[in-house]
Structure formats: structure tokens, C-alpha cells
Amino acid sequence: xxxxxxxxxxxxxxxxxxxxxxxxxxxxxxxxxxxxxxxxxxxxxxxxxxxxxxxxxxxxxxxxxxxxxxxxxxxxxxxxxxxxxxxxxxxxxxxxxxxxxxxxxxxxxxxxxxxxxxxxxxxxxxxxxxxxxxxxxxxxxxxxxxxxxxxxxxxxxxxxxxxxxxxxxxxxxxxxxxxxxxxxxxxxxxxxxxxxxxxxxxxxxxxxxxxxxxxxxxxxxxxxxxxxxxxxxxxxxxxxxxxxxxxxxxxxxxxxxxxxxxxxxxxxxxxxxxxxxxxxxx
Amino acid sequence: xxxxxxxxxxxxxxxxxxxxxxxxxxxxxxxxxxxxxxxxxxxxxxxxxxxxxxxxxxxxxxxxxxxxxxxxxxxxxxxxxxxxxxxxxxxxxxxxxxxxxxxxxxxxxxxxxxxxxxxxxxxxxxxxxxxxxxxxxxxxxxxxxxxxxxxxxxxxxxxxxxxxxxxxxxxxxxxxxxxxxxxxxxxxxxxxxxxxxxxxxxxxxxxxxxxxxxxxxxxxxxxxxxxxxxxxxxxxxxxxxxxxxxxxxxxxxxxxxxxxxxxxxxxxxxxxxxxxxxxxxxxxxxxxxxxxxxxxxxxxxxxxxxxxxxxxxxxxxxxxxxxxxxxxxxxxxxxxxxxxxxxxxxxxxxxxxxxxxxxxxxxxxxxxxxxxxxxxxxxxxxxxxxxxxxxxxxxxxxxxxxxxxxxxxxxxxxxxxxxxxxxxxxxxxxxxxxxxxxxxxxxxxxxxxxxxxxxxxxxxxxxxxxxxxxxxxxxxxxxxxxxxxxxxxxxxxxxxxxxxxxxxxxxxxxxxxxxxxxxxxxxxxxxxxxxxxxxxxxxxxxxxxxxxxx
Numbered sequence: 001x002x003x004x005x006x007x008x009x010x011x012x013x014x015x016x017x018x019x020x021x022x023x024x025x026x027x028x029x030x031x032x033x034x035x036x037x038x039x040x041x042x043x044x045x046x047x048x049x050x051x052x053x054x055x056x057x058x059x060x061x062x063x064x065x066x067x068x069x070x071x072x073x074x075x076x077x078x079x080x081x082x083x084x085x086x087x088x089x090x091x092x093x094x095x096x097x098x099x100x101x102x103x104x105x106x107x108x109x110x111x112x113x114x115x116x117x118x119x120x121x122x123x124x125x126x127x128x129x130x131x132x133x134x135x136x137x138x139x140x141x142x143x144x145x146x147x148x149x150x151x152x153x154x155x156x157x158x159x160x161x162x163x164x165x166x167x168x169x170x171x172x173x174x175x176x177x178x179x180x181x182x183x184x185x186x187x188x189x190x191x192x193x194x195x196x197x198x199x200x201x202x203x204x205x206x207x208x209x210x211x212x213x214x215x216x217x218x219x220x221x222x223x224x225x226x227x228x229x230x231x232x233x234x235x236x237x238x239x240x241x242x243x244x245x246x247x248x249x250x251x252x253x254x255x256x257x258x259x260x261x262x263x264x265x266x267x268x269x270x271x272x273x274x275x276x277x278x279x280x281x282x
Numbered sequence: 283x284x285x286x287x288x289x290x291x292x293x294x295x296x297x298x299x300x301x302x303x304x305x306x307x308x309x310x311x312x313x314x315x316x317x318x319x320x321x322x323x324x325x326x327x328x329x330x331x332x333x334x335x336x337x338x339x340x341x342x343x344x345x346x347x348x349x350x351x352x353x354x355x356x357x358x359x360x361x362x363x364x365x366x367x368x369x370x371x372x373x374x375x376x377x378x379x380x381x382x383x384x385x386x387x388x389x390x391x392x393x394x395x396x397x398x399x400x401x402x403x404x405x406x407x408x409x410x411x412x413x414x415x416x417x418x419x420x421x422x423x424x425x426x427x428x429x430x431x432x433x434x435x436x437x438x439x440x441x442x443x444x445x446x447x448x449x450x451x452x453x454x455x456x457x458x459x460x461x462x463x464x465x466x467x468x469x470x471x472x473x474x475x476x477x478x479x480x481x482x483x484x485x486x487x488x489x490x491x492x493x494x495x496x497x498x499x500x501x502x503x504x505x506x507x508x509x510x511x512x513x514x515x516x517x518x519x520x521x522x523x524x525x526x527x528x529x530x531x532x533x534x535x536x537x538x539x540x541x542x543x544x545x546x547x548x549x550x551x552x553x554x555x556x557x558x559x560x561x562x563x564x565x566x567x568x569x570x571x572x573x574x575x576x577x578x579x580x581x582x583x584x585x586x587x588x589x590x591x592x593x594x595x596x597x598x599x600x601x602x603x604x605x606x607x608x609x610x611x612x613x614x615x616x617x618x619x620x621x622x623x624x625x626x627x628x629x630x631x632x633x634x635x636x637x638x639x640x641x642x643x644x645x646x647x648x649x650x651x652x653x654x655x656x657x658x659x660x661x662x663x664x665x666x667x668x669x670x671x672x673x674x675x676x677x678x679x680x681x682x683x684x685x686x687x688x689x690x691x692x693x694x695x696x697x698x699x700x701x702x703x704x705x706x707x708x709x710x711x712x713x714x715x716x717x718x719x720x721x722x723x724x725x726x727x728x729x730x731x732x733x734x735x736x737x738x739x740x741x742x743x744x745x746x747x748x749x750x751x752x753x754x755x756x757x758x759x760x761x762x763x764x765x766x767x768x769x770x771x772x773x774x775x776x777x778x779x780x781x782x783x784x785x786x787x788x789x790x791x792x793x794x795x796x797x798x799x800x801x802x803x804x805x806x807x808x809x810x811x812x813x814x815x816x817x818x819x820x821x822x823x824x825x826x827x828x829x830x831x832x
Contacts, residue, residue, distance in 0.1 A: 131730040132728040132730065133727075133728070133729075133730065153325070155318060156318070157321050157343075180730065181730045185730075186715060186731065187716070187729065187730060187731060188314065220600065222581075222598050222599070222600035223596075223598060224580050224581055224596070224597045224598045224600060225468060225580060225587050225589075225595050225596070225597050226468060226580070227468050227578070227579075227580040227581070227723065228467075228468060228718050228723070228724075229312060229313050229464075229465070229466060229467065229468065229718075230313070230464060230465025230466055230467055230468055230469075230470050230471060230589055230590045231293075231313050231314075231315050231316045231464075231465075231589060231590060232468065232587065232588075232589025232590065232591070232593055232595055232657070233315050234595070234656075237581060237600040237601075239600050239601060242601055242602050243601075244581075244600070244601070253656065254293075254294065254656065255293060255315065255589070255591075255593070256315055256318075257318070259315060259318060260315065261314035261315060261715070262314075262715060262716050262729065262731070263715075263716065263717075263718060263724060264315070266727050266729075267716075267718070267723065267724055267726070267727050268581070268726075268727070269726040269727040269728075270562075270722070270723045270724075270725070270726025270727070271561075271578045271581055271582065271601060271726075272601070273726050
């Protein structure tokens with residue numbers, strides 16, 4: 001076990017824990033965007049930074065392992081200022097309209113992206129719709145790398161996407177930027193499952209949002225078991241007006257770890273291709 | 283296995299094992315989330331060996347791919363066993379304490395030298411030796427298989443040949459070591475566990491055991507048959523003999539899923555009464571006198587299913603069912619009422635609690651606990667029991683308890699249909715990532731991966747027949763023929779063809795397959811029939827076999 005101090009309070013956590021783990025054990029709500037329990041930390045977003053005594057720079061809480069006698073401050077003016085700047089930069093360059101967590105953090109830290117221009121335009125671009133199952137709206141992409149990790153070594157191991165380009169030109173891309181149907185993509189949708197901003201989205205959700213009919217307040221979420229093979233994956237069915245509009249899986253599930261295959265994620269249509277259903281969302 | 287019909291391990295153990303053998307399984311495509319656990323195992327240092335006639339997308343992850351000839355699994359397993367014995371790598375202590383019939387096994391595998399086996403399997407001796415040594419030396423090892431092993435006329439012998447290897451090395455009954463059939467449907471395991479097989483009551487209890495019969499007769503206030511019933515294959519034989527004229531089919535589409543489809547259709551049409559209960563009007567349903575529309579059990583009703591790791595998990599209602607559809611349990615209960623049976627007003631929960639009262643394996647699995655624990659792995663004997671992560675720890679217990687696990691001396695037998703001059707090519711069937719069985723479910727969504735049915739062919743055979751991707755050919759077996767587009771697959775070896783039965787309405791693959799079944803399991807040899815390829819010109823519409831005209 002390792003003893004350290006966070007915001008003046010002593011805390012003891014197992015060796016190998018991160019500062020984020022230690023914060024969570026104290027009930028401190030640390031903002032994160034590029035972090036997910038099931039993925040390798042990539043330190044991309046910098047929104048989780050904390051102040052570490054004896055460290056010149058702020059350190060990312062999600063990746064930095066605890067050490068004995070560390071003294072950490074999570075809510076100093078310097079930390080708040082840094083988080084606010086990070087959020088302003090993101091919100092001024094990216095469309096965060098479908099990123100509830102990022103918007104919540106913006107409110108918490110008083111981020112004012114308007115200081116850098118009226119509307120987020122830096123990565124503005126048309127939405128990519130090149131298959132029937134999901135869309136990619138990179139105007140909403142904060143380059144958190146989660147989709148790349150979920151497609152790659154952390155889960156799916158398909159490696160259909162990676163970060164291409166450098167600096168302002170950095171973007172998530174298939175090989176040679178080919179459309180998804182020409183890429184290695186197997187449509188597991190595990191990239192959608194980890195995307196924190198809605199840049200990757202079920203085609204059904206995208207279409208309902210476009211028509212102004214997406215309404216989470218009128219949706220139910222029900223956990224059940226996939227109807228296909230015998231692995232027994234838990235599906236969370238998001239249902240609006242008696243139609244499945246999205247499928248996810250709980251990240252803490254021991255079978256799936258939040259990940260599914262194309263049949264589990266998208267193969268539900270057969271229960272709602274009903275002749276009398278033409279007016280319902282699909 | 284050894285008295286319990288289920289895989290011995292949990293998925294988590296695949297991540298903490300030394301060697302993983304996938305035998306006749308393309309889990310990367312057919313059990314993708316199981317394969318995630320395999321991938322984590324590989325990342326943690328496990329070696330993967332894939333045994334499959336095709337170099338599948340699973341095989342592409344393997345340290346070794348053993349591309350055996352279709353149906354030579356027993357010869358390969360016996361050769362591995364013999365090599366382990368010849369090298370002195372068997373787990374002698376385990377064999378002595380926990381198994382029986384070892385000497386008969388040793389004698390049976392003696393002829394299967396690596397060189398002799400190579401002539402049968404086509405797999406090089408070095409690779410077989412490598413696998414044998416890796417498996418035997420590993421502190422922990424997992425042996426997993428799917429339909430590549432079981433869809434043969436000698437399925438049960440093939441499975442026993444694999445289990446022999448686990449017994450020989452003590453790779454069962456410990457964390458990280460086990461033998462696991464991966465189930466193809468979301469409740470194949472649960473259906474069997476609930477007694478939807480001819481020889482078992484719920485909870486794996488023997489239908490011919492007088493004590494079990496007495497227990498269920500008492501609970502149900504009925505007189506039960508003293509002998510086991512028929513499996514699906516037995517039933518079709520009985521129809522043929524005229525001993526069975528009424529069939530009640532629930533959630534199954536035999537008109538398209540059975541081998542030798544033309545013959546199957548003929549038998550179904552000869553029935554006096556056919557009742558079909560399904561969520562779709564399937565091809566089987568179209569033949570029925572009475573159709574009961576059912577709800578989709580995984581999202582329109584409550585209940586539970588059991589997975590390949592013996593985990594019982596809750597299914598929940600998320601959607602209102604269409605039209606007159608009713609839950610399976612409501613349909614059956616209503617039928618019972620019309621037959622003047624006094625049943626309680628069954629709900630899924632009431633039926634489950636009745637099962638718990640009769641099946642010790644499930645006794646501790648209350649709905650509350652299933653909810654709280656996110657499913658429980660059987661056996662779970664009482665409400666304090668957490669369920670068993672892996673089976674057969676007793677084989678290692680001191681002192682030894684219960685019956686010994688028997689070796690089985692089994693011999694190689696080639697597929698029933700040998701290749702000859704008229705039918706020189708081996709056709710094997712399987713599944714693709716985005717589709718499922720006869721396609722009635724997976725056909726409902728638009729998959730960007732789907733290219734319609736194809737006959738997959740090796741580059742060598744494509745060249746030999748002068749074919750390129752998309753060319754249409756007629757494939758003919760002794761039972762029928764279909765017209766289908768070819769797709770060149772470098773993962774296939776010369777002489778081997780592959781297709782699926784996902785697109786039955788376009789390509790009725792089971793017109794070709796052979797109804798040669800395993801005498802014990804009743805499974806047909808979907809994995810091996812003999813065919814030939816006919817090149818155009820031919821009549822595109824002139825399908826043959828009586829069923830194809832429908």
C-alpha cells in the first residue's frame with residue numbers, strides 16, 4: 001500500500017494505483033475525457049491534470065502512478081486555470097454539442113470558448129456517412145484516441161483507424177483515408193462505445209437527431225442478453241417509442257468489458273422491421 | 283464432461299493461461315467477444331494454436347496453424363496424444379489418481395505416429411510435435427472447440443479424442459486449464475440444462491434414473507416415460523418410418539437448417555400435423571397447419587439464458603411485442619389449459635423457481651441474486667454459494683472424490699462421403715462474422731461486410747477452373763445443386779471449398795450437405811460433403827432437388 005496526501009487529506013491506495021484512483025477513493029470528481037478504465041492511458045486531453053509538490057509541470061492524474069509521500073492538490077487556482085484553458089481550447093475548436101461531460105466540465109470551470117472566436121471552426125468538416133450502421137462526425141472529435149485504442153490493442157485488435165497527420169492536421173483516419181467499407185473496419189462499433197463526444201454515432205441516433213426527434217428523456221435503458229452466439233454478452237438496449245435506437249454494453253461487465261461485435265451492436269433490426277412500424281424511428 | 287454437460291472454464295481464465303488451442307473454431311468471427319479474452323491471453327504471453335482446415339481470421343493470430351484435412355481430427359488428436367506419451371510429457375500423477383482406462387487409450391494411440399498421422403491429416407510432423415510439447419509442458423492450457431469438431435458423423439468420438447489430451451496432461455479442473463465447447467446460440471447451453479434434450483431432466487439429471495423419475499413425477503403429478511426420447515435426427519427417422527406424424531417446432535427452422543434439405547422438406551410435408559411457434563413465419567412455418575406467433579425472448583419477454591461459461595443471466599423485456607405475439611411460456615401454458623392440465627399461472631420467475639426446486643445445479647440462483655451478481659455460473663447449490671468459476675476441481679482434491687474421468691479409445695474414421703472422380707472437391711460449411719445460421723435474424727440488418735452468398739475457393743482451384751471473383755458456377759453434390767458466385771480465398775487449400783447457409787433464399791446450401799449423423803449426438807456432417815463444380819453455360823434458374831422448386 002502507498003500513503004500520500006491529496007488536498008491535505010491522507011489516503012492509502014494499493015501500489016500501482018494512479019493519482020486518479022486515489023482521488024476517486026476520496027470521492028473527488030476528477031474531470032477526464034481521454035481516460036477510460038478499460039483503455040491504456042494516453043495523456044492526450046490534459047483535463048485531469050493536478051498539482052504535484054516538487055513537480056515543475058502539472059501531471060495527468062489518469063496516468064501518473066502514486067508514490068509514497070506524494071502531496072497532490074486537485075483544486076488549486078493553477079489546476080483550475082489549466083483545466084479551464086484546456087476546455088476552452090477544445091470547445092473553441094470542436095463542436096461539443098453532443099458531449100455532455102465536456103460541457104459539464106466547461107460549466108464547472110467557467111470555460112468561455114467565445115474568447116477565441118464565435119463558433120468552433122478549427123476542425124469543422126462535413127459528417128462522413130459511408131455505411132448504413134454508423135456515422136463519423138470529425139467536427140466533434142477532440143482527438144482523445146479512445147476509438148483508436150478500442151479498435152486496436154486494447155480491445156478489438158482490428159486496427160482499422162489511427163491518428164494521421166501532425167499538429168493542426170492531426171485527425172483520426174482509416175488507412176489512406178478510404179471510406180469505411182473499403183477499410184479493415186468490422187463494424188463492431190467499439191469505437192462508438194468509447195467516444196466521449198458523439199463524433200462516432202449510430203446512424204439511427206444521427207438520423208433522429210437530424211430530424212429533431214432524439215429525446216433521451218423519453219428513452220428507456222434495459223439490460224438483456226444478446227440473441228446471437230453463446231458467449232452471453234450483456235446488451236443495454238436504448239429504446240425510444242418502442243424502437244431500439246442504440247445498443248451499448250456496461251463497461252464493468254465481466255464478459256464484454258463494454259465491447260460487442262457487429263451482430264450484438266447492430267443486429268437487432270429483425271425485431272423491429274415490422275410492416276406496421278413505418279412511422280416509428282428506425 | 284465427466285457427467286456435467288458444459289464447458290469447464292470461465293472466459294477470464296483464457297487471459298491467464300499458457301497455451302490456447304482453438305480446434306475447429308473460428309472464434310474471431312463466430313464468438314468475437316470470447317476472442318477478446320483470447321487476445322488478452324495472447325497479450326499476456328499465451329501461445330495460440332488453431333486447428334482448422336481453413337486459414338481463418340482466428341488462425342491469423344496463431345503461433346501455429348494446423349491446417350488439417352476435413353474430418354481428420356481424431357487422427358490428429360491421437361497423434362498429439364501419442365507424441366506426448368512418447369516424449370514422456372504426460373501428467374502421470376494426474377493420470378494415475380484421477381482417470382481410468384488409460385492403458386486402453388495408450389494402446390489405441392500407438393499406431394498414430396506423427397508420420398502416419400500426417401498421411402491422414404496432411405499436417406506436417408514438426409508442427410504437431412510443437413503443439414503436443416507446448417500443450418503438455420504448459421503450466422495451464424485451454425482446449426476450446428466448436429462445430430468444426432461436432433458437425434461430423436463421429437462428433438462424440440472427436441470430442442472424446444480432444445478430452446483425452448486434457449486428461450493426459452491434467453489440463454482440467456484447475457484455474458486456467460480446461461476444456462470448453464463454445465456454444466453457437468445464446469441458449470444452447472441453457473436449453474440443454476433445462477432438459478430440452480432427450481436424455482436429461484433440468485439440471486443434467488438422467489431421465490432413465492429411477493430416483494430422478496420419482497422426483498419429477500412427484501413434483502409434476504404425472505407419470506413419466508421410463509426411457510429417453512428422440513432427438514431431432516431420431517424424429518426425422520421416425521417420420522420416415524411412419525411412426526411420427528405430428529411435430530411441434532418451437533424456435534427452430536429445420537426446413538432450412540437441416541442437412542439434405544430436399545429430403546427434409548419431403549419429410550416435413552408428409553406430416554399429418556405441423557405446429558410451429560416462432561417469432562417469424564419461417565420456411566418451416568409456411569408448411570405448418572398451426573402457427574403460434576411468439577415474442578422475441580431476449581427483448582420482448584423476461585427470462586434467463588445460459589452462456590458458454592455456464593453463466594445464467596437475465597433477459598429482460600425492453601420492447602412491446604407486435605400483434606398477437608405471446609411469450610413462449612404463455613403459449614405453452616394456454617395449450618396446457620386447453621388440454622385440461624391444471625398448471626399454475628406461470629410467469630418466467632415462477633417457472634424458474636420451480637426449476638430451482640428441482641435442479642440442485644440451479645438451486646441458489648434466485649432472481650435477486652442473478653440481478654445482484656450479474657449472472658451466476660452453475661453449479662450453484664444454495665443461496666450462499668457463489669457459483670463455480672471452473673468445474674471438476676474434485677479431480678485434484680485430497681483425498682480423491684467421486685468417479686474417475688475415463689479416457690476413450692477412439693479411432694479415426696474419414697467423412698462418410700469420400701472424394702472420387704465424379705465429386706472430387708471437399709465442401710465444408712460454416713459461418714461469417716456478420717451473419718447467423720439460416721439468416722432469418724441477421725438478415726434483418728444491413729451489414730456493410732455482407733456480399734451475398736459466395737462459394738469460397740482456393741487460388742489454385744480458381745486457376746484450375748479458370749475462375750475469377752464473382753464468376754457464377756453450379757456446385758453439385760449427390761443430393762442436389764446450387765448456383766453461386768465464387769470468391770477466391772487464399773486461406774483455403776487446393777481441393778477445399780467453403781460456404782455458409784446464411785442466404786438460404788438465394789443459395790440453399792443444405793441441398794448439398796449430407797444427412798450422415800452421429801449416432802449419439804444426432805449432429806449431421808455439415809462439415810464434409812463431396813461436390814463438383816460445373817461451369818457455365820447452365821440454366822441459372824434450373825435448380826435441382828425437390829425443395830429448390832419452392
